[in-house]
Amino acid sequence: MGIIYEFSCNNCSEIRGITYYGVGMMYPKTNEDFRLFSCYDCGEVFERNINKKFNRCPKCKKKPVELIFLEKDKDRYNKKLKSDLNCPNCNKGNIIIEDIGCWD
Numbered sequence: 001m002g003i004i005y006e007f008s009c010n011n012c013s014e015i016r017g018i019t020y021y022g023v024g025m026m027y028p029k030t031n032e033d034f035r036l037f038s039c040y041d042c043g044e045v046f047e048r049n050i051n052k053k054f055n056r057c058p059k060c061k062k063k064p065v066e067l068i069f070l071e072k073d074k075d076r077y078n079k080k081l082k083s084d085l086n087c088p089n090c091n092k093g094n095i096i097i098e099d100i101g102c103w104d
Contacts, residue, residue: 001022001023001024001025001102001103001104002020002021002022002023002024002034002102002103002104003020003021003022003099003101003102003103004018004019004020004021004099004100004101004102004103005018005019005021005036005097005098005099005100006018006097006098006100007019007036007045007095007096007097007098008095008096009087009089009090009093009094009095009096010087010093010094010095010096011087011090011092011093011094012087012089012090012092012093014043014089014090015043015045015087015088015089015090015095017045018100019034019036019047019097020034020047020103021034021035021036021047022034024103024104025104026104031049031051032049032051033049033050033051034047034048034049034050035047035048035050035066035067036066036067036095036097037055037057037064037065037066037067038064038065038066038067038085038088038095039057039059039060039062039064039065039088040065040088041057041060041062042057042059042060042062042088043088043089044057044058044059044060044064044088045067045088045095046058046064048064050066065085067085067095068085069097
């Protein structure tokens with residue numbers, strides 16, 4: 001089961017959206033494993049299926065960086081997290097994500 005995250009920058013308002021993260025119950029058939037990526041060349045944040053060969057930025061087609069998140073609670077469950085990478089738009093803030101649901 002995957003998680004639905006809402007993401008935004010803690011410094012600017014340009015980076016904001018919702019992403020479906022992880023795999024669903026149909027993973028053996030669909031081979032879809034979604035992750036959140038950032039392009040530091042054009043300032044985009046987007047989701048991509050990491051099992052596809054062509055994981056490039058949809059805007060500039062350059063190779064993106066996967067956003068890795070920190071700060072799990074005592075039960076190792078992600079509620080509100082901060083990435084260890086700067087915002088690709090303003091390069092000052094960090095990407096914050098919040099768990100808003102599950103997907104299948």
